Amino acid sequence: xxxxxxxxxxxxxxxxxxxxxxxxxxxxxxxxxxxxxxxxxxxxxxxxxxxxxxxxxxxxxxxxxxxxxxxxxxxxxxxxxxxxxxxxxxxxxxxxxxxxxxxxxxxxxxxxxxxxx
Amino acid sequence: xxxxxxxxxxxxxxxxxxxxxxxxxxxxxxxxxxxxxxxxxxxxxxxxxxxxxxxxxxxxxxxxxxxxxxxxxxxxxxxxxxxxxxxxxxxxxxxxxxxxxxxxxxxxxxxx
Numbered sequence: 001x002x003x004x005x006x007x008x009x010x011x012x013x014x015x016x017x018x019x020x021x022x023x024x025x026x027x028x029x030x031x032x033x034x035x036x037x038x039x040x041x042x043x044x045x046x047x048x049x050x051x052x053x054x055x056x057x058x059x060x061x062x063x064x065x066x067x068x069x070x071x072x073x074x075x076x077x078x079x080x081x082x083x084x085x086x087x088x089x090x091x092x093x094x095x096x097x098x099x100x101x102x103x104x105x106x107x108x109x110x111x112x113x114x115x116x117x
Numbered sequence: 118x119x120x121x122x123x124x125x126x127x128x129x130x131x132x133x134x135x136x137x138x139x140x141x142x143x144x145x146x147x148x149x150x151x152x153x154x155x156x157x158x159x160x161x162x163x164x165x166x167x168x169x170x171x172x173x174x175x176x177x178x179x180x181x182x183x184x185x186x187x188x189x190x191x192x193x194x195x196x197x198x199x200x201x202x203x204x205x206x207x208x209x210x211x212x213x214x215x216x217x218x219x220x221x222x223x224x225x226x227x228x229x
Contacts, residue, residue: 004160031214033216033217042204042220042222043161043219045217045218055213055214056211056212092160092161092217097213097215097216098210098213098215103168105163105166107163108153108160108162109160110160111160
C-alpha cells in the first residue's frame with residue numbers, strides 16, 4: 001500500500017458544527033502532515049507530527065485541533081469554523097520528520113474539500 | 118516563507134522537453150530540493166528530489182547547479198497529461214523536524 005487515504009472527500013458544515021477529517025497510511029511512515037490549500041494558491045503547512053507527537057504548529061487557530069492516535073492515523077478536528085476556512089485540506093506522510101531516513105519523498109492524499117456555510 | 122522563485126507560467130509542445138527553472142539562492146548546505154506537481158487540485162504528486170548531485174528517475178531529471186542556488190526540472194518528452202502546476206520546494210528544518218514549504222509554482226501548459 002503506497003497511498004495516503006483521506007476521508008471524507010467532500011464535507012459541508014455549518015459554522016456551529018463539529019466535524020473531523022481523517023487521514024490514514026499503511027506505509028510505516030512515522031511523520032504526518034496537514035496542509036490547507038485555498039483556490040489557486042499553493043498548499044500551506046498547518047501541522048507536523050513526528051512519531052505521533054506534534055512537533056510543528058504553524059500558528060494555526062485553535063478551531064483546528066489535530067490528533068494522531070497511532071502511527072497510521074491522523075485526524076483534524078474542526079469546530080466553530082468560518083466561511084474563510086473553506087479550502088482543500090491535504091494530508092501527507094513521510095518516513096520520518098528528521099534524520100537521514102527523512103530524505104525520501106513525501107506522499108500526499110487527494111484531500112478533503114471543505115465548505116463552511 | 119518559501120525559499121524558491123519560479124516563473125508563474127510556461128508552455129511547451131507535446132513531445133518536446135520541458136525545462137522548468139527554479140531559483141533558491143538562500144539554500145543552506147543540507148537543505149534538499151524537492152519537486153512536486155499538482156493536477157486539477159488533486160493532491161500534489163512527488164516527482165524527484167536531490168541535494169547536490171543531478172538526479173534522474175522514470176518521470177524526470179533534476180539538474181542542480183554547482184553552487185546550489187538554482188535547479189532545473191526536465192521532463193524529457195512532455196505529454197498533454199503533464200499539464201499541471203509544478204512546485205519547486207526547499208525543505209527546511211525547524212526545531213527537530215523538516216517541513217516542505219510550497220512556493221507559488223509554475224503552471225505548465227503542454228500544447229498539442
